[in-house]
Structure formats: structure tokens, C-alpha cells
Amino acid sequence: MRNFTIALDAMGGDFGPHISLPASLKSLQKHPNLTLIIVGDSQQITPLLQTYHLSDHTRVKFVHAPEIITMEDDPVLVLRHRSQSSMLVALQLVAEGKADACVSAGNTGALMLLAKYILKTIKGISRPALVSAIPNKKGNNTYFMDLGANLQCECDTLFNFAVMGSVLCEKVESRSKPNVALLNIGRENNKGSDSIKHCASLLKETKYINYTGFVEANELFDGDADVIVTDGFSGNIALKSYEGMGRLFLSELKKAINTNWYTRLLGKLLNPLIKNQLKHLHPDLYNGASLVGLCGIVVKSHGGANVDAFSHAIDQATKEIQWQIPSCISTRLASVSAERDCLLHE
Amino acid sequence: MRNFTIALDAMGGDFGPHISLPASLKSLQKHPNLTLIIVGDSQQITPLLQTYHLSDHTRVKFVHAPEIITMEDDPVLVLRHRSQSSMLVALQLVAEGKADACVSAGNTGALMLLAKYILKTIKGISRPALVSAIPNKKGNNTYFMDLGANLQCECDTLFNFAVMGSVLCEKVESRSKPNVALLNIGRENNKGSDSIKHCASLLKETKYINYTGFVEANELFDGDADVIVTDGFSGNIALKSYEGMGRLFLSELKKAINTNWYTRLLGKLLNPLIKNQLKHLHPDLYNGASLVGLCGIVVKSHGGANVDAFSHAIDQATKEIQWQIPSCISTRLASVSAERDCLLHE
The missing domain is CATH 3.40.718.10 (Isopropylmalate Dehydrogenase)
Structure with a gap:
């Protein structure tokens, strides 16, 4: 498999970087072609990168994002008020082509809305599905x-x-x-x-x-x-x-x-x-729900996931990158739509 | 508790009278004030009443109903084509005041429709709920x-x-x-x-x-x-x-x-x-779903119920008779409706 990059919202979930960082290390060991862009608040993350042996890792990058979306945040308001949040910045890295996928354990409703706004949906799909x-x-x-x-x-x-x-x-x-x-x-x-x-x-x-x-x-x-x-x-x-x-x-x-x-x-x-x-x-083995129907790969980890479970969500993103799922879905939807047009005109 | 009567659709369920009849005996032993009207095809039921020690029971009556509603029957058609079915006859016994409740393990959709048609719903309720x-x-x-x-x-x-x-x-x-x-x-x-x-x-x-x-x-x-x-x-x-x-x-x-x-x-x-x-x-302990919102008591047993489970459905009907549930529901709905009218006019 070619080299690939995943943007990680390190702040989401019940335990934030205390789970996402050790899970990152685990995933980097499992996938030699994986580079991780860890997105989060530098004040909190920088010392923890040291703790979890990630500060000098050659396949780890860090992007600062000072804001956090909490589980209580109203999804509708995060777009306006959380433009510097780790979730939004991680999704933007995918939109800009700097990452192949985004993994987050944050607020599901916010992730859905932001992902739809930032990555857009595939033609024929109005909202992503989980x-x-x-x-x-x-x-x-x-x-x-x-x-x-x-x-x-x-x-x-x-x-x-x-x-x-x-x-x-x-x-x-x-x-x-x-x-x-x-x-x-x-x-x-x-x-x-x-x-x-x-x-x-x-x-x-x-x-x-x-x-x-x-x-x-x-x-x-x-x-x-x-x-x-x-x-x-x-x-x-x-x-x-x-x-x-x-x-x-x-x-x-x-x-x-x-x-x-x-x-x-x-x-x-x-x-x-x-x-x-x-x-x-x-x-743990089933952690990692995919948001499908987007022009990009987004995987949602359970908020209460432990290290193994979070790492499993990264695995899921890895597989979707390997198969370029959004592009496969887009092609299949176009074929199905063409077939339906034919049936209607028969 | 006063004497009471339950009409039993003996033919319903995966095993018909082979479950409903031994369950009847069990329930009669448990409830000394209970009389059962067993409704079904006499050709099938008569010899089985003997087998299950019910033929000479002082608290057992039998009503012949030659037709059976199967699980495959379309509920909409049973009213027209199954007027002599055990389910319909058992419900009619409740409507006529000859029984205080009906218990059936038959086709749920048919039971819902027939019960609504024969027993009618309480004022303010358009369809019974399960x-x-x-x-x-x-x-x-x-x-x-x-x-x-x-x-x-x-x-x-x-x-x-x-x-x-x-x-x-x-x-x-x-x-x-x-x-x-x-x-x-x-x-x-x-x-x-x-x-x-x-x-x-x-x-x-x-x-x-x-x-x-x-x-x-x-x-x-x-x-x-x-x-x-x-x-x-x-x-x-x-x-x-x-x-x-x-x-x-x-x-x-x-x-x-x-x-x-x-x-x-x-x-x-x-x-x-x-x-x-x-x-x-x-x-088995939870067998017996009640159809509420009707002007009468109807309990649905699971189609695959065994003797204990079926008998539990009869127990459920017994409790609802004891408390006169349809009348309590009717009174409460009227109070709630009056309260809502007051709130609207405040």
C-alpha cells in the first residue's frame, strides 16, 4: 500500500488525547505507511506527545487548533463559533488534500454537519450516513x-x-x-x-x-x-x-x-x-463508524473508546483509504442512476 | 377476586391446541375463580380436551369455530373470509359480555384489526397499541x-x-x-x-x-x-x-x-x-402483550410460546380483568383531555 496520511482530531471523546495519542502510537506501529497529523491544543498536546513517545516520531506531524467541540455543543452553532476547533481543522486537512482521511471521537452531530459542509456530499447524496x-x-x-x-x-x-x-x-x-x-x-x-x-x-x-x-x-x-x-x-x-x-x-x-x-x-x-x-x-472490534456519502473519508470513534478501540477506528480509515471508498461509491451511484433512467424510459 | 371468564382462541400460534390446552389446565389450577371458554374446531379440540384432562372440568366451556386464521392470512381479508374463525368468535364473546377477556397466540395483524372492529376503541384512540x-x-x-x-x-x-x-x-x-x-x-x-x-x-x-x-x-x-x-x-x-x-x-x-x-x-x-x-x-415470563386502547381486554401470546409462556399470557389477562384496565384507561384519557382543554383556554 502507498504512503497515506490520516488527520486525527486528538481532542474529541471522553478522554481526549489520553486515548487518541497512545492509540496513534499503536496504529503507527501497525501501519508502516501511515503518517498521522495530530490536531489539537498545543498546550495540552505538546507535553503528552512526549509522554506517549510521539514527539520525535518521523511519521507524526502536529497542527495546533486551540478550540474544542464538546459533547454539549449544539452542532448548528459549531460552524460559526468553533472555526479553530480540532475537529474542523482536521476535516479541513482532508478537504485541502493534506490528509486522506479524518478520525474523530467527538460530538457526532457536529462531525456530521462539519463534514458535510467542509467535504461536501457525493452527487445524489444530500446528507452523509453513519x-x-x-x-x-x-x-x-x-x-x-x-x-x-x-x-x-x-x-x-x-x-x-x-x-x-x-x-x-x-x-x-x-x-x-x-x-x-x-x-x-x-x-x-x-x-x-x-x-x-x-x-x-x-x-x-x-x-x-x-x-x-x-x-x-x-x-x-x-x-x-x-x-x-x-x-x-x-x-x-x-x-x-x-x-x-x-x-x-x-x-x-x-x-x-x-x-x-x-x-x-x-x-x-x-x-x-x-x-x-x-x-x-x-x-472494541467494531469501533469506528464510517460517514459515507461524503467526498472524503471520515471515521467516527465511540466517545468512550479505549486505546484498542480508537486504534480500530484508525484501521477502518486505513481500509477505506486503500479502497478509495468515496470514489467507488460515486462511480456506483452514477451507474445505478443511469440504470434507473434507462428503466424509466423503457 | 370475583369469578371471571376468559375466551381462549385455542387454534392460534405455531402449536395450536397442543400448547393452549395444557396451558389452560395450568391456569385453571392457578386461578380458582377463572372459567375458560375454549374456542376452536371441535374435530380437533374434542379429543384433545380428553388428553389434557379438560373435558369434564367444571370451569371449562367449549365453543365450536370451524375456521382458523393462519400466520399467512392477510389481516384485511380475514374480516370478510374468516367470520367463523376461532379468533373472531373469541373476540365476539368479549363484545357480547360472555367473557371478560380474550387471549390468542394467532396472527398479530389480524388480531389487531378484528379486535378494533369487534370491540371498538376507547374514545380518543384510533387504533389499539401493543x-x-x-x-x-x-x-x-x-x-x-x-x-x-x-x-x-x-x-x-x-x-x-x-x-x-x-x-x-x-x-x-x-x-x-x-x-x-x-x-x-x-x-x-x-x-x-x-x-x-x-x-x-x-x-x-x-x-x-x-x-x-x-x-x-x-x-x-x-x-x-x-x-x-x-x-x-x-x-x-x-x-x-x-x-x-x-x-x-x-x-x-x-x-x-x-x-x-x-x-x-x-x-x-x-x-x-x-x-x-x-x-x-x-x-416466558414476559409473554403476553396487551392490546390497549380497546373497549375490552385482549392479550396476545407469542406464536411460538410454550405451555408456561402461554399460561403467563392468561395471567396477564387475569390482572387486567381484576383492575378493569379499559375502564381505567378511558377515565384517565378523559381527565387528560379535559386538562388539555383547560390549558388551551388559559
Whole structure:
């Protein structure tokens, strides 16, 4: 892979540079062709670059940005009032061609709005969408979108999600003709809103998408679909609902194991096996949601991500740079649009 | 508690009378004041009443209904073509005052439509909503709705869900002033659709609801909210998403335990503890979703319910009869409506 550069919003997330900097070091060790432009407040960052062995690193650059966008900042106001923020400056580096991608753990709403304003969207896309890999029973990844960027979606928006998700999965996971499904409240054709039913009929028509039908939310983890598409409200609800159940399950399991000394001993003996079996469900492995539909690569890390998880978000950006995802999406959208024009004139 | 009668659609669900009849026996033993009217095809039911020790039971009546509504039947067509179905006849027994409630494990869409047509909705409610208890970390029940009856919901519909859910939880769980929350993609006031934001402002105004704000789907199981309200699409997605994760978790845990003879032995020793700790999450305990907003009590059992789960749905109907839920909901809706009129004229 050729040399490439990622601009890192070092200040975002619950722990700011205390996570983003050690994660940077980890990623630089993993990717020998990677250069990182660390963007943040020099007063805070400069001493920490020393602490995390990054100050003399040949593949690390630093750009000062004195302002920080907090989780409480209203996305609509950040454009006007946070022009010197680490997030905005990092995105500008991508827009100016100085970086190939931007990674941030900051305020999602602000990142969406700034990314759209600074990088612009691909022709045919009005707003970027948020997509992430989720685990499945087959041990590989299912791409699930939208995770909260577009609350209510008309038929065409859902259709474009399907195109973009399909391209992302095909390239990043090297899966030819990924199976694409629509999330619905039943598998039967008459189920769901008019938008979903109409979208299903469009997906059946195009040769560019391997549409397999509706799936219900209890089938999210079956692995039969490589890409699952829904509106941002439902996607966010589904994602957080299963995360909540996962945590509830783990805490109840821990309680059972901590009943007395005897169960603690049994638990200790079983623990490595359980950890090993559950490791492919670990949220760290799925950290890094991609903002697709932009003329540039932006990956959002979870605000509470630890070093491994944040580094995983950088990995995701790396893969998208390798495959030039925005350009692939743009080409595919143009082909699909041409195909739809043909069908309309037939 | 006074004597009461439940009409049972014995034919619905994946296993029909092979589940509904043994569940009937179980419920009759549990509730000495309960009489059951078993509705179904006499050719199939009569010999089975013998098998399940119900043929000579003093508190069992039987009503013949030759037709069955299948899961594949289009709800819109059942009214015209399935007038002799067990589901429709059971609902009619409630409408005629011969039964206090109806329990069915049949086609949900058909049950919704038939119930609305036969029992009519309470004043101010245009369609019934589907509500079920879900487990929480505090070890009690959270009422969650709508589970799929009303796909897209305007502000007033969500508001009415909050009123109905609040009444149900207050009575059935004996919880005074239950905490009511709206499911959203964030806790901040600016998050979510216009309907949700508007509904939040209405809920803050009324003295009849103890509104506590937005919750995210990962907080569904925290137990801070007694009632959580969302539209039917998102509710169905949230419910099935966490069920899917629960199943994935269990199957991975089983795989870990089945690695070799040694782990199987450890697992066998830990199993009773784990089962005991997880028993309050068992889906059987939450079987029985109530159709609220109707002028009558209808409880929907899961189609794949086993005997214990089906019997739990009958328990749910019993509690709603005890508290005369439709009448309580009707009174509360009238009070809330009067309060809103006052506020408008202030």
C-alpha cells in the first residue's frame, strides 16, 4: 500500500488525547505507511506527545487548533463559533488534500454537519450516513446503517444507503456481491412503511445490488445479510438496544459467578474460555463508524473508546483509504442512476 | 377476586391446541375463580380436551369455530373470509359480555384489526397499541410500547401511549406515579423527530403523567423508567434486537462450555447458578402483550410460546380483568383531555 496520511482530531471523546495519542502510537506501529497529523491544543498536546513517545516520531506531524467541540455543543452553532476547533481543522486537512482521511471521537452531530459542509456530499447524496460493522454468528462482519444520522428516511435515501453499504462491504471485506437486506418488522412483502416497501421494489430491479429481502431485528446477528439497511432512528435504537442487552447479560453472568468462593473458583477456571468465545462480540472490534456519502473519508470513534478501540477506528480509515471508498461509491451511484433512467424510459 | 371468564382462541400460534390446552389446565389450577371458554374446531379440540384432562372440568366451556386464521392470512381479508374463525368468535364473546377477556397466540395483524372492529376503541384512540413488560436490572418490570401496531406515530399518538402505559403499569404493578420516558436517540432536548420533541413538551405539562425525559435504547433495562414509549416500528426493532443479542449470547456461552469434557464439567457445576441468575430475563415470563386502547381486554401470546409462556399470557389477562384496565384507561384519557382543554383556554 502507498504512503497515506490520516488527520486525527486528538481532542474529541471522553478522554481526549489520553486515548487518541497512545492509540496513534499503536496504529503507527501497525501501519508502516501511515503518517498521522495530530490536531489539537498545543498546550495540552505538546507535553503528552512526549509522554506517549510521539514527539520525535518521523511519521507524526502536529497542527495546533486551540478550540474544542464538546459533547454539549449544539452542532448548528459549531460552524460559526468553533472555526479553530480540532475537529474542523482536521476535516479541513482532508478537504485541502493534506490528509486522506479524518478520525474523530467527538460530538457526532457536529462531525456530521462539519463534514458535510467542509467535504461536501457525493452527487445524489444530500446528507452523509453513519455505518458500522456489527458481529454475526458466522464470525464475520455485517454492515449496519444508518446509525442515527438520518432520522426519517424516504425510499430514495434508503436505496442510496443500500448502494453505499454494498460498496463499502464489497471493498473493505472483499466480499463480491454482498447480500443486502432491509430491516423491517416482518419478512412478508406487505409489512412496513410505504418507504420500505417501495425501496424493496427498487432494490429488486437493480442489477447492482444483491437484494435478499426483509430481515427482522432478531436476525441482525445471523450473518445471512452482509449489509442491513434502515432509517437512522431505528438503526440507532437497534444498535443501542442490543448493546444494552449485551451489558445486562454480562453483568448478570458476573453476579452468578460471584455468588460464593466456590462459584468464583469455577468462574475463574471457565473465564478464559468464555472470554475467548465471546471475543468476536467485543465492542472494541467494531469501533469506528464510517460517514459515507461524503467526498472524503471520515471515521467516527465511540466517545468512550479505549486505546484498542480508537486504534480500530484508525484501521477502518486505513481500509477505506486503500479502497478509495468515496470514489467507488460515486462511480456506483452514477451507474445505478443511469440504470434507473434507462428503466424509466423503457 | 370475583369469578371471571376468559375466551381462549385455542387454534392460534405455531402449536395450536397442543400448547393452549395444557396451558389452560395450568391456569385453571392457578386461578380458582377463572372459567375458560375454549374456542376452536371441535374435530380437533374434542379429543384433545380428553388428553389434557379438560373435558369434564367444571370451569371449562367449549365453543365450536370451524375456521382458523393462519400466520399467512392477510389481516384485511380475514374480516370478510374468516367470520367463523376461532379468533373472531373469541373476540365476539368479549363484545357480547360472555367473557371478560380474550387471549390468542394467532396472527398479530389480524388480531389487531378484528379486535378494533369487534370491540371498538376507547374514545380518543384510533387504533389499539401493543404493550409488553420487559425485564430490568432492578428485578421488576418495565412496560414498553408500541411493539408494532402503529408503525409511524404522531405526537398525539405517542402521548396517548404514555397515558395508557402509565395506567397499565400503575394498576397491574401497583406502582403509584410510574416514571414515564420517551425512547430517543439521545437524552438532550434537541434530539429526535418533531413528533417526539413535541410529545415531550406535552408530557411535561400534564399532571397525570410522571414524565422523566428521554431514554436511549441501551437504558431500556436500567429500570429507571417504569414505562417507555416509542412508535411501533422502533419498538418492534428494539424488542427483537435485544432478543437476538440475548440468543446470540446464550449460544456463544453454550459453545464456550461445550469446548471439552473439562469445560462441560465446570459448566454443569455452574449451570444452576447461571440459570437462577438469568431466570428473571427468561422470555416466558414476559409473554403476553396487551392490546390497549380497546373497549375490552385482549392479550396476545407469542406464536411460538410454550405451555408456561402461554399460561403467563392468561395471567396477564387475569390482572387486567381484576383492575378493569379499559375502564381505567378511558377515565384517565378523559381527565387528560379535559386538562388539555383547560390549558388551551388559559
